[in-house]
Amino acid sequence: MVLYSTLADEGIQSIGVMKFVSYKDKLNGETIITQGTGYYGKNGSKEPISKDFGLGGEISRTEKGTDIYIIGFNRDLIENWTKEITYSLANNFLFSFYTNKLEVIIDNKVKLNYSKMNKIVEEIRNDKKLLRKYEYLPGYYDVLQDEDHKEFNLTGFKEYGIKDGEAILYTSNKGDVNRRVLMTRNAGMKIKDLNRISSIIKFSGIFYAHGKNINGILKQLENPNHNDWSKDRSETPKKDGRFLKDMNRFIKETIKDTYTEKVADEVDAYGVSDFLPEDINSIRLSNKKVKDKCHKKVAIEIEKINTKSKVARVRENNHITGGDDKGVTKGGVGQGDSFGTAYDGRGHRGGSSTGNNFGYGDRPGENGPNDNDDMFIKNRNSQKKITNVKYRCIEVDHQNGMYRLMVKPDKSLSNVRIDLDVIGDSGKKDTVQIIKATYRGKQLNIGYSNVYIQSLLAGSWQPIMIKLNGNTRLKLEVEIYANI
Structure with missing residues (x-):
């Protein structure tokens, strides 16, 4: 069971989620299979409640942020659990740490911020098992560390109500290139990896949609798992479908135009x-x-x-x-x-x-x-x-x-x-x-x-x-x- 409690501009919101093992039961003489996931929310629904859980006499937080309570956590089942959480946070919130929008304290001992990313990424690079699990993280980190990385402002999206410069594409062709673009919104949390851009060009990228208007559109299109955007969640699916295609096209064309090798006017008659x-x-x-x-x-x-x-x-x-x-x-x-x-x-x-x-x-x-x-x-x-x-x-x-x-x-x-x-x-x-x-x-x-x-x-x-x-x-x- 995991309980989440967040204090944001809109106030405090809390919800609990628990995954049960489904089993057969009888209800009014009829055999049913119980639901595997249960929620602790408003009137037993998925809607959050407007108060803190206050477990164990804890004082409600006064600063903006999120508390996560894991009920029945068995440390014996996870060796080096603090390390596992550290790697997961680095993988999913790299850009949040980079923009100093996130700082995490683990087990009242480990303080995690962007200054710790180099050590974490190097541990992943040098461990084959970790690299298989977090294979794209080193490439994204190398983009931010490359002093010569390129930055491209999103332009030409006024038909969607988005001003020029509401998003930035960071790219680099140095380090452990992964041929993918990390897609993120204003908070900096990783939404997904954009791939199928080119199997030939060497690059890594980060797309940061920070503007108010583009964030409003993407937030509406974002699924509950926060790992994709879909036009099917829109009230105007055709328009927002075009927007997503145009946004992806901007990223792909910018990368290809930047890193495709140019041919000189003269060539050697090799061979x-x-x-x-x-x-x-x-x-x-x-x-x-x-x-x-x-x-x-x-x-x-x-x-x-x-x-x-x-x-x-x-x-x-x-x-x-x-x-x-x-x-x-x-x-x-x-x-x-x-x-x-x-x-x-x-x-x-x-x-x-x-x-x-x-x-x-x-x-x-x-x-x-x-x-x-x-x-x-x-x-x-x-x-x-x-x-x-x-x-x-x-x-x-x-x-x-x-x-x-x-x-x-x-x-x-x-x-x-x-x-x-x-x-x-x-x-x-x-x-x-x-x-x-x-x-x-x-x-x-x-x-x-x-x-x-x-x-x-x-x-x-x-x-x-x-x-x-x-x-x-x-x-x-x-x-x-x-x-x-």
Whole structure:
């Protein structure tokens, strides 16, 4: 049994709550199951009474605050019970301590305020069991301790009767980031953790709604457990539903705009060396021509292209004495969370091909893979995970979800399934949705996060263009299953 007695501006209010074990009983000859929770309130209801309990001759409090009486508390059942209460208070009232709105005395011995938070948080960080229970607390504490943390005032909510600056969003990308935002009102008590903001961006945040108007709305939408806000508790659910969505959108967009990595106007052509001759000294990048044994003159130039995709291209120009110049673009090299190099898999001279192999010449073989034919998917049961495959994921245009996947297997593969995952900074995988995939201009079959292709050739880089459902810069991981 727990009794609560609070002295606030409105006066004193008290209520008691007890959880019983439900059991079967008979009432007027009918078998019933007793209620598990009982209340000590006004006329036996959940409504509080307007007086103090005054247990044990205690004098009613004269200062604002709350007294909690636990009836029948068995200390033998809880080892270090003062520590347990301390951790729980730190977890649920961190911002109340930070704003000096709360001070707690436990067992007439332990005085708890914000100056004690560092010791408490460090104990949690260094104890795996405690960290599992209070895993987000260190990240929120690090936001407040970061001298360079950012503060954003809530603006643009006048249609809801909320003035600019009635709430503040505190953010930081330092310390034990948890990718969540602690949501709290004026008193500073934790209401909930706002998540699903980004699995890639490193951040922690605290949203403090301190203004009179926003507090009035959120108080009305708050459930009895004080752990969520819901439009269903509103007299105008549509309007307040929009308000909650707009408030969450403000938080998410502010964090993404602040911590999403910006792309420079110029990028290094990382990985170009993979497609240049080993003896790089034999090539002049200033368009000087070098003769090979076949008397073919070759010039290689790096071309900077200012496009949205920030792609540098490696272009090979074949200059044959007495003939016309023929340019073959050898793919693109871009910059993203994972880097790579690319070319279109076609040679420059004199090849031929039959069957499913592409030619080593100016043109591909006549019977290359039919990417529109999904018959090969039926053989999935015979597929094995392929480990000897080199790949690179190259960002082409992240705002439109465009990436180029370059794949180079050691052995020729058939009935290929390519699985894509997004990797966060913590190393955790998450699914990513593929909208479209093409290979040499032909559309491939796709699953939610899978691409199917009939075959991949050994020893050559093969480009697959992929469009994802999203506009965030991603780091992708690839797994390949196929028949060898």
